[in-house]
Amino acid sequence: MSRINDPINRRAFFKQTGGGIAILFTLGAPGAEAQRRSGPEYPEDFNAYLRIGADGCVSCYTGKIEMGQGIITSLAQMLAEELDVRLDAVDMVMGDTFLCPYDSGTTGSRSTKYFGPPLRRAAAEAKKILHHLAAERLDAPVEDLVAREGVISVKDDNGRSISYGRLARGARIERHIKEVAPKHYSEHTLSGRAVFRTDSHAKVTGKAQFTGDVRVPGMLYARVLRPPAHGASLKSVDLGRAREVPGVIVVHEDDLIAVLHELPDMADRALTEIKAGYDIPKREPRNDTVFTHLENSVPEQRIVSQNGEVGAAKAGSSKIIRSTFYNHYVAHAPMETHTVLVDVRDDEVCVWSATQTPFRVQSLVAETLDVPVETVHVETPFLGGGFGGKKTGRLISDAARLAKITSRPVQIEWRRGEEFFYDTFRPAAVIKAESGLDESGRIVCWEFAHLFSGTRSSEPIYDIPHFRVTSQGGGWGGDSVHPFATGAWRGPGSNTNVFAMESQTDKMAEAAGMDPLSFRLANLSDERMIRALKAAADRFGRTFTRAPSGKGYGIACTNYLNTYVVSMAEVKVNGETGTVTVERIVCAHDMGEIINPQGAVIQIEGGLIMGLGYCLAEEIKFQGGAILDENFDTYEIPRFSWVPRIEVELIENPELAPQGCGEPAITTMGAVLANAVYDSVGARLYTLPMTPARIKSALRTG
Numbered sequence: 001m002s003r004i005n006d007p008i009n010r011r012a013f014f015k016q017t018g019g020g021i022a023i024l025f026t027l028g029a030p031g032a033e034a035q036r037r038s039g040p041e042y043p044e045d046f047n048a049y050l051r052i053g054a055d056g057c058v059s060c061y062t063g064k065i066e067m068g069q070g071i072i073t074s075l076a077q078m079l080a081e082e083l084d085v086r087l088d089a090v091d092m093v094m095g096d097t098f099l100c101p102y103d104s105g106t107t108g109s110r111s112t113k114y115f116g117p118p119l120r121r122a123a124a125e126a127k128k129i130l131h132h133l134a135a136e137r138l139d140a141p142v143e144d145l146v147a148r149e150g151v152i153s154v155k156d157d158n159g160r161s162i163s164y165g166r167l168a169r170g171a172r173i174e175r176h177i178k179e180v181a182p183k184h185y186s187e188h189t190l191s192g193r194a195v196f197r198t199d200s201h202a203k204v205t206g207k208a209q210f211t212g213d214v215r216v217p218g219m220l221y222a223r224v225l226r227p228p229a230h231g232a233s234l235k236s237v238d239l240g241r242a243r244e245v246p247g248v249i250v251v252h253e254d255d256l257i258a259v260l261h262e263l264p265d266m267a268d269r270a271l272t273e274i275k276a277g278y279d280i281p282k283r284e285p286r287n288d289t290v291f292t293h294l295e296n297s298v299p300e301q302r303i304v305s306q307n308g309e310v311g312a313a314k315a316g317s318s319k320i321i322r323s324t325f326y327n328h329y330v331a332h333a334p335m336e337t338h339t340v341l342v343d344v345r346d347d348e349v350c351v352w353s354a355t356q357t358p359f360r361v362q363s364l365v366a367e368t369l370d371v372p373v374e375t376v377h378v379e380t381p382f383l384g385g386g387f388g389g390k391k392t393g394r395l396i397s398d399a400a401r402l403a404k405i406t407s408r409p410v411q412i413e414w415r416r417g418e419e420f421f422y423d424t425f426r427p428a429a430v431i432k433a434e435s436g437l438d439e440s441g442r443i444v445c446w447e448f449a450h451l452f453s454g455t456r457s458s459e460p461i462y463d464i465p466h467f468r469v470t471s472q473g474g475g476w477g478g479d480s481v482h483p484f485a486t487g488a489w490r491g492p493g494s495n496t497n498v499f500a501m502e503s504q505t506d507k508m509a510e511a512a513g514m515d516p517l518s519f520r521l522a523n524l525s526d527e528r529m530i531r532a533l534k535a536a537a538d539r540f541g542r543t544f545t546r547a548p549s550g551k552g553y554g555i556a557c558t559n560y561l562n563t564y565v566v567s568m569a570e571v572k573v574n575g576e577t578g579t580v581t582v583e584r585i586v587c588a589h590d591m592g593e594i595i596n597p598q599g600a601v602i603q604i605e606g607g608l609i610m611g612l613g614y615c616l617a618e619e620i621k622f623q624g625g626a627i628l629d630e631n632f633d634t635y636e637i638p639r640f641s642w643v644p645r646i647e648v649e650l651i652e653n654p655e656l657a658p659q660g661c662g663e664p665a666i667t668t669m670g671a672v673l674a675n676a677v678y679d680s681v682g683a684r685l686y687t688l689p690m691t692p693a694r695i696k697s698a699l700r701t702g
Contacts, residue, residue: 020053020168021129023122024101025177049101050079050122052130056150056165058083058090060119063103064111065095065356066199067383067390068606069662070599071111073197077595078116081191082123082182084147085164087198095358095380105357107388107488109561109660112595116658120182128180133167185593185654192654194598199382209381211339211354212413219341219409220249221264222402223271224395225257226418230484230625232278241273251405258402260410283483283624290428291326294452297481298472304455308466313445317436319511325433325500326687327453327670329620330426330489331629333613333637336384337419342399343409344369350409351378353396356386361396368397369404387610388488389424417630424487425620427476429453431500441512443523448501452481454493457667460501461559462523483625490607491667494560495614499670499688502556506547506675507684515544516555516675528564528590532651533557536566536588539649547679552583554676560664564590564651567608567668569644571676573683575699578692580616580677582642587665588649592656601648604665608646611669612638617689 049061060079066072076090093099127147134152135142144155153161185192202208227234234255242259243250248270249260259270285293314320336354342365343350349371353361358378366373383390395412403410414422429452436445446460446467454475460467475493476486489495509519517537524530533555537544542553552573557566570584585608594600617636621628629635674685683698 019170019172020051021126021171021173021175022052023050023126023175023177025050025118025122050119050126052083052126052164052168054165054169056089056163056168058085058150058164059093060090061093061096061100062115063095063097063100063105063359064115065106065358065380065383066092067106067356067386069106069111069603070197070596071106072199073195074112074595074599075116075119076198077191077193077195078112078120079123081188082120083127083150083164085150087190087195089150092198095355095378097358097362097376097378102359105360105391106386107356108492109563109663112658113561113660116595118177121180122177124180124182125175125177129173129175130164130167133171134162137162137167191595192593192597195596197596197599197602203382210336210384211341211352211381212336212411214341214352214381214411216341216343216350216409219343219411220260220262220402220406221267222258222260222399222410222412223267224398224412225271225274225276226421227278228626229278229280230627231283232280232625234276235279236277238275241275242270245270245273249406251402253401253405256398256401258398260402260406264413280626281624285483286623287328287619287621290328291430294428294430294473294481298451301449301470301472304450304469304471305459306468307464308445310445310447310466310468313466314434314436314447317444318439319437321433321435321437321504321507321511323433323500323504323507324686325431325496325503327426327429327496327499328688329428329486329622330614330618331420331423331620331635332385332387332389332425332489333419333618333632333635334383334385334387334389337414337416338390338393338395338422339411339413340393340396340399341409341411342396342403344400344403344407347375349376349400351376351396351400352381353378354383354390355380355392355396356383356388356390357392360392364392364396365400368400387490388492391424391487394422416632420620420629420631420635421627422485424476424485426489426492426495426614427452427482427486429496431496433500433504435504435508437508437512441514441519441522443508450497453496456492456497457494457558457560458497458501461526461529461557462505462520463525464523483622484627490610491560491663494558494663494667495611495670498556498558498667499674502558502668502671503674503684503686506555506671506678510547513546515546517544520555520557526559528653529557529559529566532564532566532588532590535649535651536568536586539588539647540568540586542568542570547675548682549679550681552676552680554672554674554679556668556671556675558664558667560667561660562592563659563661563664565664565668567665567672569672569676571673571680573677573680573695575681578695578699580673580690580695582612582644582673582676584645584647585672586647586649587668588651589661589665590651590653591661591664592659593654594650594652595658597650600650600661603661604648605646607663607665608669609638609643611666612642612673613689615669615673615689616642617691619689619691
């Protein structure tokens with residue numbers, strides 16, 4: 001349990017932070033209960049604190065973390081807007097398990113969507129308290145007071161004013177959030193305005209601290225021996241030559257074999273001196289046989305959604321279109337590999353971790369060391385990318401064990417080969433599609449079977465009277481059919497599902513004798529999606545004709561957890577080499593109210609660029625449990641030279657509360673590029689990534 005989730009520790013918190021005015025609040029949004037601890041041991045489960053100190057500084061204590069998605073700025077904007085303070089007066093304290101209440105983790109583009117609204121209400125509650133305090137101090141009615149930049153004044157009498165800091169000085173006021181109405185969006189002056197990210201200066205100047213930058217006295221760098229393949233068992237080990245490296249500490253305890261040194265390169269050297277033999281079981285599949293393996297291993301089917309009579313609709317369809325789509329395993333490949341530093345002290349365990357889930361790390365360290373969870377202090381510096389892959393990782397328990405064994409602080413930073421080996425890959429998946437058209441070109445039936453892709457973004461977005469969507473094998477984790485661990489990957493499930501659904505939509509448009517834009521508009525009634533399609537088309541400024549037209553234009557759209565995305569792309573395909581050059585991408589986003597337009601554009605651009613990788617190159621190569629990719633020489637991620645002209649169209653929709661922005665854009669990339677490739681050269685790609693070899697093969701087979 002977090003140390004400030006009980007009254008005694010909250011008192012300690014106020015003592016540590018100097019008192020002030022604090023508002024305690026929970027997420028309180030649909031689905032938020034799943035993100036909270038419950039039970040008698042957690043009687044008051046608060047997801048965050050808002051505190052106004054005697055210096056006038058406004059602090060937000062949250063278990064959310066900053067990994068490049070920009071919530072350190074957008075959440076601060078929402079708070080500053082509601083409290084009427086300057087943005088630079090807000091301090092975001094994130095991912096510190098001693099200062100911040102419990103949070104299940106930063107995932108799924110949920111931070112602004114679920115955390116932002118209650119944060120606004122908490123700020124409104126704080127401002128109400130401040131106004132009542134000021135009314136007493138200024139001897140004026142509350143309704144005669146106005147607030148600006150952290151100062152409350154009497155209307156038409158600026159001489160009678162008092163700062164938030166003076167009101168909080170000497171105070172210890174603790175309130176739970178009440179239903180105080182926040183400002184209407186029409187009153188906003190800071191929220192909705194494009195601002196530079198508050199962490200940008202530290203990051204571009206190199207001052208930002210990541211976990212690998214943390215140093216503590218006496219620290220050792222550890223390198224842990226890893227097996228050559230998943231499922232391999234250690235048969236023999238010779239540590240003699242490793243022990244000869246000057247200054248090295250060699251640890252062999254049960255399944256943990258590690259070398260530690262005060263210098264990282266010496267630890268690397270010692271690791272190379274270990275001679276180990278393994279029994280490696282012969283396992284299937286390989287990356288070139290994985291889809292047959294998956295289709296032969298699917299568990300029981302379950303219905304995700306259905307309507308009407310699909311069988312009868314198929315029988316009455318004018319045309320039936322059948323397809324099967326495939327996606328390979330994809331790595332998270334963050335620039336910052338998993339890193340952790342553990343320091344076991346007399347009264348507490350200090351942990352610095354590159355993680356999206358600091359409280360999960362706290363529990364894991366406590367369990368590993370058999371210590372009370374409240375004695376484990378996890379701090380989360382900036383992360384160099386997570387994308388769903390930095391939850392815990394076995395290096396957490398390894399570092400904790402080594403710190404206890406050596407009685408010294410231990411840092412483990414995975415090398416790129418370890419990052420690939422221990423990654424939880426986006427699962428390989430198969431999707432089988434069958435859809436029907438009537439004589440007028442309307443979609444009348446739709447049946448999709450999703451094998452191991454999960455269900456997110458799997459339901460049809462078009463007006464289809466008869467449909468059935470099924471799922472087999474879940475989305476990730478827990479499926480023993482995979483030869484290694486799988487997990488959430490930016491836009492989990494949706495990348496795979498939207499690729500299949502929107503590729504199938506283009507095939508139907510061609511079968512109906514229509515261009516892909518007109519076909520979509522003819523089969524839609526959702527006004528938000530229609531508006532997004534038209535906005536993207538206006539920005540794209542090109543005329544779509546029935547594919548393949550030779551122009552190289554593509555369209556894909558989706559509803560990603562209530563964020564509407566429409567992407568349009570222009571590509572050129574070299575028929576001799578099979579290479580694809582993406583020349584231009586237009587992406588329209590309806591994410592409800594936009595908090596920081598600049599931050600939103602950056603996130604969308606980043607998602608589109610990252611999407612180039614899983615569409616055109618990224619594929620984990622493996623043989624049974626052996627991961628054949630060790631670095632970026634064989635596993636290719638997007639390069640600067642790949643980046644096309646990108647235009648983002650933000651659709652104003654302030655009546656809708658803020659929705660997600662970090663993940664949605666990437667989910668349309670597979671389909672928009674596959675559709676553009678088909679429009680360019682008439683070769684339909686059913687497998688991602690669309691490598692040059694696969695494109696040349698598709699060209700040969702037509």
